[in-house]
Structures are given as C-alpha cells and as structure tokens.
Amino acid sequence: MAQARNAVIVGGNRIPFGKAGGAYASVSNQDMLTAALDGLVARFGLAGQRVGEVAAGAVLKHSRDFNLTRETVLGSALDPTTPAYDLQQACGTGLEAVIQVANKIQLGQIDSAIAGGVDSASDAPIAVGEGLRRALLRANHAKTTAQRIQAFASIRPGDLAPETPRNSEPRTGLSMGEHQARTAKEWGISREAQDELAAASHHNMARAWDEGFFDDLVTPFRKLSKDQGLRPETSVEKLAKLSPVFGKGEGATMTAGNSTPLSDGAALVLVSSEEWAAERNLPVLARFVDAEVAAVDYVSGDEGLLMAPAYAVPRLLARQGLSLQDFDLYEIHEAFASTVLTTLAAWEDEEFAAERLGLDAPLGAIDRSRLNVNGSSLAAGHPFAATGGRIVASLAKMLSDKGPGSRGLISICAAGGQGVVAILEAV
C-alpha cells in the first residue's frame, strides 16, 4: 500500500500486571494509566513535551472516567496541551489504539502519539440497580418537589440491590469461558495441548524476566516489580491436576490454569514518525505495517465468539501479499490456551479454508517455536485493554533484537466476536 511515511514503534512501558484483588486492589484505572504514562515519559525524556495525542481506553469503566485518558494526561508529566481521547474495542482496545495513532502518523496528521490501555478487575464499577437508577434520574429531571418526592416514592426495596458487571456476552448470557469451551470442544482441542501451552507461557515469560527482557518495558508500581500471576514453577503435571471450570461434564478441558485470570494493569506504546524519533535520538524498534479487524456472528452460533482473528489474518495476509509462514514471530493473545489452539487449528483446516475463508488452501501450520516466545497473557495476566500495548511493545523489541526486516504478526480476540490483528516489521 502506498503510504506517505512510516509509523514506527519507539518503545513501550507498562506496569507489572496484578492479580484481581491483589497488589492493585485499591488502585483505580486512572492511577495505573498515569503510572504507565509517567514511566514512559521518563524513559523517553518527554517530560513537559507536547505529544501529538494520547489514545487509550478501558473495558470496565466508571462513569466518572468519561475522559479517562485526557484526565490521565493532565495528571502526568506530559505537557498539559497534549490532546487525548478514550477508545474502546473490548480486549482489542490497546491494539486498536495503536492502529488508530499509527494511521494518523502515516497520514501526516500527527508526528507522535502514545497509545494503549488500562483495566482493573479489582476496582470494577458497581452500578445501582435499574429501578433505583431510573428513579434517581426521574428525581433529577423533576421540576417540582412533588415530582421529586413521587420519584423517590417509587423506589422499592428490591431496587436497592447493586448491579455488578457480568463477565458475559449481553446477547447470549454466556461467559467468554463458556463460549470458548464450546469452540474448543468443536475443534477437539485436548486438555494436554492446552496445559502444555499454558506451562510454556509461564516458563517463557519467567525466562524473559530473568534475562532482563522487561527491564526497559516495565516500570514497577506499588511494590510490584514482576507480573503477579506469573508461576515459573508450574508444570504440565501440576496444571493437569486442576478441575475444569468452563464447559460441563465429559470433554470439559478448560481450567483456571489454562485460562487467563482476571487482572489489573496498564500498558502504553510510543509511536511516531521516523523523523520525530530521529530528531530526539530515540531508537526505532519496528515499523507498523498494516492491520485488520474482523467480526463473526457468534450470536446465532454460526461461529465461535473468539474466532474472529482466524478471519482477520487471512484478509491481512492477502492485502500484504504474505503467507502465514512469512513471519519470524507470532503473538497470539492467550485469552485461553484453547483460543490460541483453535485459531491455529482453523488456519490448518482445509474445510475451514474452503467454506469459511473461501480459500483454495488453508493458511497452514506455523513454526510453534516462534509463537509467544516471551510468554503471553496466561503468564502475564490480561487486564483487558492493557494487553494490546503489552504485546506491541514486547514484539517490537523482540523483532528489533532479531534484526532489520524481521516480521511479526499480532492476533488479539475480543468480546463481541471481534478480532484485531496487525503486522510489525523491524527497521
């Protein structure tokens, strides 16, 4: 594709991801996003500078956080004249934010940007029940005292029960895990394969921490200096002992060990034009090549909730004239171990290629030694909107280490049956 200029990944910063109810139990989204942003600003010497824009989001969001990212900028070391906005695409939020700013940079609308996201499963919003909420709104809209009294009088005891956010798809009433359990069963993904992938994720990420890979990607926060859910000593044997939590009865394979835990955290990426980075003597890790978003009709049961990346990637490859094997590294978000495995299985499946993708041949297998080389969400945790920023920054650094021209593929599944995928290339 002809484009005016490159958008490049300069670097990234995140805070270690915490377990829900853990290190960040009393910390808000804005606190975490500010910590990640200030760390990024310090790392790249941006204090007092105006950046083109900051784009970030959160999936679970309080109504008071209507301008979360702008408020974060105002409380950060950045120049307060830096514009910012919130963006949300479920678990695709962080990557979508990067795509958004990269496109603006390529078009020449901005020269630099910070993109990513934050989420807290601990400090989740709890809403008042629907009856109470409507009564309060009616009272608020009331013009006379009598109307106001009438509104309050309509509140019944049952209305006082709070509403906590449900981790389920609004249109199906099924949790993400229940959805994925069906997909995993359909594709015949074994318990063993899932546990192996989960163990590898922990081992790879533990090794990466030990090697100091995250030293320039993470800023400690609230006494946490490493991802809280990381279990270096886990093993396939230990994981095999866990009972299934999703799906029912015989053939249930998904456990707390091979599913991502609820987590808290924030991650951001610094994206710019090559000129902007050069002027500041900043390193350039990778070029943002292209991205694609797909969605599937999971409501009818026609396709699995988390299968959209299986459709997005072939579209992206076709546009770029690449094959699935043309990559040095693959980052497939581990919402569940089985999500990664069903996605890979779909790409290898002839029937799926013919009937679902309309292709003559399947995309084929990948070299598994290039997959999630430094671990992924099973080990790090998955604060929904923060995952995209974590993956983009880590992959850009890994590609840079591999040398110019090395290419990486990112695939992230998201609630609502969506999938966000992108290609990076080391410069």
Next chain:
Amino acid sequence: MASEEDVDVELLDTLPGIGVEIARALVPTRRGGPDGQLPTRRVMITDLEQDAERFTAYSRVCGFTLRDSVPATWLHVLTFPLQVHLMAAPDFPLALAGLVHVSNEMRLHRPVDIGERLTLSSSAADLRAHRSGTQLDLLGEARVGDEVVWTGRSTYLARGKRPSGSPEDAGSLSAGAEAPADPQNPYEKAGEASKTATKIGEVPTALWRLPGGLGREYAGVSGDVNPIHLTPLTAKAFGFPRTIAHGMWTHARALAALEGRLPGAYEASVEFRKPVLLPSTVGFSFAREGEDLAFRVTSRDGSKVHLAGTVA
C-alpha cells in the same frame, strides 16, 4: 380476518382494562359451551394514540432496543384487551378461565411507527374440535387509516368437551397433529419433530436468566394481569407449581433476540408448548432456514421446548 363490511361492530371509547374483564368473566353465566355460537361482532377502537411511555417500558421488559418502529408483539399487546373483552362477554360460549393460548400468528404488513394512530379490532372465529377439547381463534387487526398494517391470530384451547357430532377418531381432526402428547399438559404437542425438524442445534446459543418478578413486570407493561403470572400463590390457585411467564413475553423476548435480523415486514408464528416457570434460566437458539428464521425457547440444556416459532 373477515373483512365484510356488514358485520356488527362494538365500538369502544377506550381500551378495556384486562383486570376488569377478567372479573367480568367470573360472573356466573350460562354459556353455550363447545356447541354454542361465537359472537359475530367485531370489537373495535378507532384513532388510538399509542402510549409511548408504556412502549418504552415494554421494550425494556422484553429486551428490545427502543426504536420508533414497534415490534409485532406490541400490536398484539394493544389488541389483546379487545380479545379479552370479547371472550369475557356473557354471550361468549366458553369460559375465559379455561382458555389456554396454544399458538399465535402475526403479520406485520409494514413497519409501524409508535407515533401512528391505530384502528384496532378483534373478532372470534372457527370454533372447532380438537383432540383434547375445543379450539377457536381470536383474530386481530390494526389499521392506519384504511391501510391494514398488522393482523394476528391467537389460537386458544378449551380442554375437555368437544363440539357434539365431531368425529371420535382424533387422528382425522384437522388439528390432530397439534394434539397434546401429554393429556395433562395442553402445551405439549405431539408430532413436534415433523413440524419443526430444524437446523437449530441441541444446545442453546443463549441463556436468559428470568427473575421471579418477571410476570409482574410484564403485567405492568402489557396490562395482562392474569393471576397465574403474578404471584406463586395465585399461580398455585390455578394449578401451577409457581408463577409462569406470559407466553407473549417469551414470544417478544425471542423477537428481541432476533432484532437486526428481522425484516421490516414479517410474519411470526409460535407454538406455546410448555409454560416457563419463574424464576428460571431458559435457553434460546435460532437458525436460518432458507429465507426464514426458526427459533426455540427451551430448558437450559435444550431438552424441553417451551416455545417454538418461525419468522418469515
């Protein structure tokens, strides 16, 4: 519905209150029974303004996105008081309390806006023998000016006596295929498989968690205050173990689940097979069959069918 212009018309000023009608129907009267005559008149109300506030509440309770255009089930809700008015009248041959709504068909001829004023009417038709009693239809119609925008047919079953002279061989009855498999349960239909051999999967694609107070909520927005839907105690008085959900709520909730896939004009048909006890979690699934949509509300595991329907 019969659209001859010479039928008797009973013109109402306002929509009748269903509670009042139910009370009226309880007044002892000598009714004609299965051998009686259905009233030939049509109950009508003209130039009715739709209640936008009530429609908002209806949309929330049934799970519809609030739109300016109304679903077919809303127009049923508007004509339902006319049906009940007719069925509660002293000259109606069957007792209202014994009538079970077993199936429903509606056709939305064109999208109807909440701001449109409607002429609604209802009449009774086709008193006929059924394997386990007597069936009849309540026909409904909604017009905007002279244009028919919605028509409906609600089929009711009165268990027990059949019209005299009807053939004893149940199999030869026209409605034989729909006869209950379980004589204790008028909702249960035999011959399900043949009628709804669908592509719908065994396992529901969605779960609905229905609260215990759903019947009261729907009564509030639909006006249907039939006691079997209101409290466990009143439901027990009518032979149900717990409160049961309104069939037309279940129908509406199913259309709401299909929103976005519904054409501007459509025909919806459902069979009410087994009552949904409250509170409970039920399953929902649907599949495209050619141009049509087939859908099902089932038990959580998909084994029992509460409601089966199609949208064409």
